Amino acid sequence: MKLLILGAGGHGKVVSEIALLMKKWDDIYFLDDNKVGQEINGIKVIGTLDKIKELRKEFTHAFVSIGDNMKRVEWFKYLEEMNYEIPVLIHPSSIISNNVKINKGTVIMPGSIINTNTVIGKACIINTNASIDHDCQIGDGVHISPGVTIGGSVNIGDNTWVCIGATIINNINIGKNCIIAAGSTVIRDVPDNVMIAGVPGEIKKIIKLNETR
Numbered sequence: 046m047k048l049l050i051l052g053a054g055g056h057g058k059v060v061s062e063i064a065l066l067m068k069k070w071d072d073i074y075f076l077d078d079n080k081v082g083q084e085i086n087g088i089k090v091i092g093t094l095d096k097i098k099e100l101r102k103e104f105t106h107a108f109v110s111i112g113d114n115m116k117r118v119e120w121f122k123y124l125e126e127m128n129y130e131i132p133v134l135i136h137p138s139s140i141i142s143n144n145v146k147i148n149k150g151t152v153i154m155p156g157s158i159i160n161t162n163t164v165i166g167k168a169c170i171i172n173t174n175a176s177i178d179h180d181c182q183i184g185d186g187v188h189i190s191p192g193v194t195i196g197g198s199v200n201i202g203d204n205t206w207v208c209i210g211a212t213i214i215n216n217i218n219i220g221k222n223c224i225i226a227a228g229s230t231v232i233r234d235v236p237d238n239v240m241i242a243g244v245p246g247e248i249k250k251i252i253k254l255n256e257t258r
């Protein structure tokens with residue numbers, strides 16, 4: 046089986062290492078618009094992202110490793126349209142309850158902990174050392190950044206970015222397309238399309254559609 050990884054930046058490097066550790070694929074290659082011909086940690090960049098369609102005959106599996114939530118979801122949907130098999134990539138050092146559901150296109154980075162009865166959506170990034178406790182619902186295209194701590198029974202809407210080191214107390218609902226700034230502590234529900242910052246977290250601005258990163 047052969048795996049294509051879309052995006053050979055810093056995030057792509059970490060994603061490719063996880064894919065290698067999983068030992069499921071005989072061959073792994075990158076696509077990247079700016080690095081064609083380069084070799085990154087032993088993995089060749091064989092074309093630009095738009096080559097994904099013609100490579101369908103040759104490759105069974107593909108995975109999007111783009112940090113920007115909107116772009117990642119866009120390419121993820123394109124892979125789905127082309128009937129690529131899209132895996133879940135899980136670093137062996139993560140600790141995940143057997144009663145957790147993780148949907149395709151999501152990567153779980155080293156040291157993450159996901160507790161029982163939590164559901165993680167499609168095309169999410171659960172980044173290094175993030176902790177998501179029991180009974181959480183994480184939407185599609187969400188990025189939980191390094192060192193984030195999320196209490197039990199928290200719901201997070203599609204495309205929301207929880208930035209590095211943020212804390213969300215238990216029983217909180219966070220909307221779609223939000224940014225929770227680095228180091229914030231969220232203690233109240235958050236509506237759709239807002240940026241929250243501070244301790245305790247307060248609304249700092251409204252986010253226009255397609256603005257999340």
Ligand SMILES: CC(=O)SCCNC(=O)CCNC(=O)[C@H](O)C(C)(C)COP(=O)(O)OP(=O)(O)OC[C@H]1O[C@@H](n2cnc3c(N)ncnc32)[C@H](O)[C@@H]1OP(=O)(O)O
Binds near residue numbers: 172209
């Ligand atoms: C492996 C990896 O590296 S994964 C990547 C992880 N990276 C991150 O998590 C990045 C985190 N980045 C941040 O937290 C940034 O501050 C962002 C993304 C929230 C900034 O978003 P922007 O929309 O550009 O916000 P902007 O800079 O315009 O700030 C708006 C207001 O919020 C405040 N603000 C922004 N971030 C924070 C913060 N973390 N804490 C407190 N206040 C903040 C600003 O001071 C500003 O306040 P003011 O209006 O009173 O002057």
